[in-house]
Amino acid sequence: MTERTEETVAPDLLYSEAEDDLRAAVRALLGDRSDAPTVIARVESDTPYDPQLWKALGAGIGVAGLLVPEKLGGQGASHREAAVVLEELGRSVTPAPYLTSAVVATETLLALGTEDGPVAELLGDMAAARKVAVLAVPFSAAPETVAATVTGTLDGTVSVVADAATADVLLVPTGDGLYAIEADAPGVAVEPLVPLDLTRPLATVTLDAATGTRLADAEAARSAVRRGLLAGAGLLASEQLGLAEWCLTETVRYTRERHQFNRPVGSFQALKHRMAQLWLEVVSARAAARNAADALATGSPDTPLAVAVAQAYCSKVAVHAAEECIQLHGGIGMTWEHPAHLYLKRAKADASAYGSAGRHREAIAELMELPAP
Template sequence: MTTQPDLLYSEEEEALRAAVRDLLTDRCAPASVIARTESDAPHDVSLWKALTEGMGLAGLLVPEEHGGQGATHREVAVVLEELGRAVAPVPYLASAVVATEAVLACGADDLLSRLAEATAIGALAVGLHTAPGAAFKRVRLEGGTLHGEVTGIADAAVADVLLVPADDGGLYAVDASAATVVPQVSLDLTRPVATVVLDGAAGTRLGEAAPAVRRGLRAGAGLLASEQLGLAEWALTETVRYLKERKQFNRPVGGFQALKHRLAQLWLEVVNLRAAARAAADALATGTDTAVTVAVAQAYAGPVAVHAAEEALQLHAGIGMTWEHPIHLYLKRAKADSIAYGTAGAHRENLAELVDLQAP
């Protein structure tokens, strides 16, 4: 008999949410995020340290014997919901999820402990657009050193360790100081991407690249849906709040029926997204129907998050078009997330193959 997953939040998960939200309320105000995007240091390193060294969140997926918390993807999903609500400029998804999962697949205990204890930030040197199971670029291994470049690497600028796939089939840990990291123009100012250039860099072979990359990208795609959920919930909540306060013709704008219909439709989409995101987190935690559930979540999450941010921008009217209002950060994050770890179309195609439902 198949046990149905429990998608409700546990008391522990709600307590974790409250703690993370309190921290982000104090340390990640919209104005400060906007100011940081205008600087040459878009990543908030102090916030990262508060989340990791202060709360131990970098090691949620790492077993306790390696310095982690021994938690599951469900707890990580809650953290990502809150980070999405704040468009927090920290490398949590890149390091605590994708890089950590890749290292878990290789069994590299020393590096795993460094990631769990946040003494190192990791980044998988595979383009952010790459879907789980898709082909990815590998650098050349010549004379025992690595040569080549890879583009679109999320949070590479702040990484201490780069996990680099090579053409011999291995995944190598490379000290970031041995690579040249060139920033790329990124739509999402809160999650910068970069080109990583290797010219004779030394690396430590961790294990086979293919299964490690696949595991890292699948976890990234599945838990990205929780970030997109947090973003969409913020957009909906803030839009409802604004429309209750904004008056036109001496009555709240939110009282107009046409706007009520749009918000009701958006609410339904966000509720469905919550179910898909929670299902993906639970599937990753239990290992049950993981590929199908992650594909379903990402086939749905991207369009909903973009729609929520677009509605927020439009329904905030003139104020929403200003740089001072944070909506543009959410729209850019939503658009960038919609192609991260595979587009919705790519996940639908993958889903069709997984359930043997091919197009005529």
């Protein structure tokens, strides 16, 4: 019997005890501070983010620094733990800059090295939830397709940047490197946009001879940005999984309680089949999302493939689950007071984030050397 190599070891898709404990802590906090009426009220007020909730989540529980090494003040955890947090944030559609700051921006900075200097200092501030950093690229940017739109003199415009309006620091890739720019610095303008998903604000960032700290040269910047976006795309699948799980659970609960012709509507065979099909999709989405998180955590050489598979599948499952949730709730599902519309809008917005499902299918074909139809 030959010894199994690292490449042949099957990924561990099960949740560890530590991950279950983390889930319980995050779910308890969000259940108390970010329930559906609270989220709806905040998006109606045009200020979806709750700074106190982010402080409790990021610093109190410590999720902001999960990916940051302990020597820099972080938790030294892995992408598996970060994926659990994103599942819960997706389950509650909580407005929080976790994906953009604690995952994408953090991974981008980690790719530059964490010795003493501005990178290490910024990572420490982010891990303690003292600062929110956002990578200034379009939210739709796929990991392998990013191109700098800002010149080396820090002039230019980047549209549709997620969470830019709440960022303290903008990480701006340019033609000659990566710069860290304070969001309130002279020459920086952040203009909010009206997004489909009101729980994740978008903005246009305009730089006019702004000043910032150069963190890396052009080659290192390109590699770091790809790493950050790859992690973002892979862990976005976990957010989509949490969203789909809530939609399925809520739909099953409602159809058990809602009666028609003196019977629960969930007992009708046609609806049973639809919910059973959705359950199968959610279970498969969980496997794909967990595989991507495990590949990122272990540094697997198959990480790009695992991420592409997860995004190609999970984005469509999330949209389908949200659509079924609204339809099977009947009239109440179409109202503003019911949170179902928040889940549909988040699912639709996530479907185009960090590369569409179609773009990720193209990536799968390229990685597997499959001929185009």
